[in-house]
Amino acid sequence: MAIDPSEETTTSAPPPPSDADPRQPTAAVKAAASGRSTRAYRHSRPVFDRQIRIHSEYARRLVSLRQFRPTMTALYGIDVILRIVATDEEADQFETVITQRLEELSAAILADREHWQLELERHDLLKARPRYTHPVDLKVQIASPHIGAYTHLILELDQVMIAIDTLWLSGLLSSKERTEIEVTWRNRLGRAAQSFIELHRYAYDEAKRRGQRDAVDTASREIVTVSDEDLSGETDSDPDTE
Numbered sequence: 001m002a003i004d005p006s007e008e009t010t011t012s013a014p015p016p017p018s019d020a021d022p023r024q025p026t027a028a029v030k031a032a033a034s035g036r037s038t039r040a041y042r043h044s045r046p047v048f049d050r051q052i053r054i055h056s057e058y059a060r061r062l063v064s065l066r067q068f069r070p071t072m073t074a075l076y077g078i079d080v081i082l083r084i085v086a087t088d089e090e091a092d093q094f095e096t097v098i099t100q101r102l103e104e105l106s107a108a109i110l111a112d113r114e115h116w117q118l119e120l121e122r123h124d125l126l127k128a129r130p131r132y133t134h135p136v137d138l139k140v141q142i143a144s145p146h147i148g149a150y151t152h153l154i155l156e157l158d159q160v161m162i163a164i165d166t167l168w169l170s171g172l173l174s175s176k177e178r179t180e181i182e183v184t185w186r187n188r189l190g191r192a193a194q195s196f197i198e199l200h201r202y203a204y205d206e207a208k209r210r211g212q213r214d215a216v217d218t219a220s221r222e223i224v225t226v227s228d229e230d231l232s233g234e235t236d237s238d239p240d241t242e
Contacts, residue, residue, distance in 0.1 A: 048142035055132040056161030074200035116163035
């Protein structure tokens with residue numbers, strides 16, 4: 001009997017032989033049987049969610065996404081990576097270096113802030129405060145002590161800049177003096193941030209060299225900071241200013 005071409009059927013090739021023993025359950029079956037999920041495990045790590053506001057222009061530049069997020073990621077990543085690839089002694093040495101750098105900057109900013117506060121007091125300007133047209137609101141996840149310390153540095157620097165702007169608007173500082181002071185401080189913190197980023201890059205390269213890249217990637221995958229810029233200029237609340 002002739003076969004109509006429209007009714008032709010095709011036969012599929014048999015599946016290739018499997019090396020797996022059909023008597024052995026698959027990984028998915030094992031996971032289901034044990035009640036475990038096949039999704040990657042995610043550590044439950046402690047964080048402080050801190051809402052902050054940055055007012056001054058030069059402090060604002062320090063919290064741009066181009067610089068702030070890499071710095072926060074570096075500070076968290078250094079802690080994670082070093083504990084995976086380094087000995088306790090090596091990790092402690094790196095941690096000491098970072099802590100000392102942050103403490104030195106904190107002491108210097110505090111001394112400068114006290115100096116400018118005295119200037120404000122001398123000119124009866126302690127209650128004077130400029131309004132900033134474009135402050136920035138940030139939600140920072142404080143996932144390590146170093147992240148908390150660096151965030152505090154930027155808040156302190158913002159207060160220094162506010163004092164300087166107050167004196168400038170009052171005619172007590174020249175535009176040149178104001179710019180020199182603000183640029184010097186911005187660059188000083190910027191260099192510190194870059195050193196943390198470079199240290200993180202070095203630690204990551206060392207992890208790859210030691211064959212620990214996958215472990216490091218898994219441990220440091222999560223984003224440690226979220227940044228949102230508020231361009232409205234004016235808000236009623238003023239969180240985390242000191």
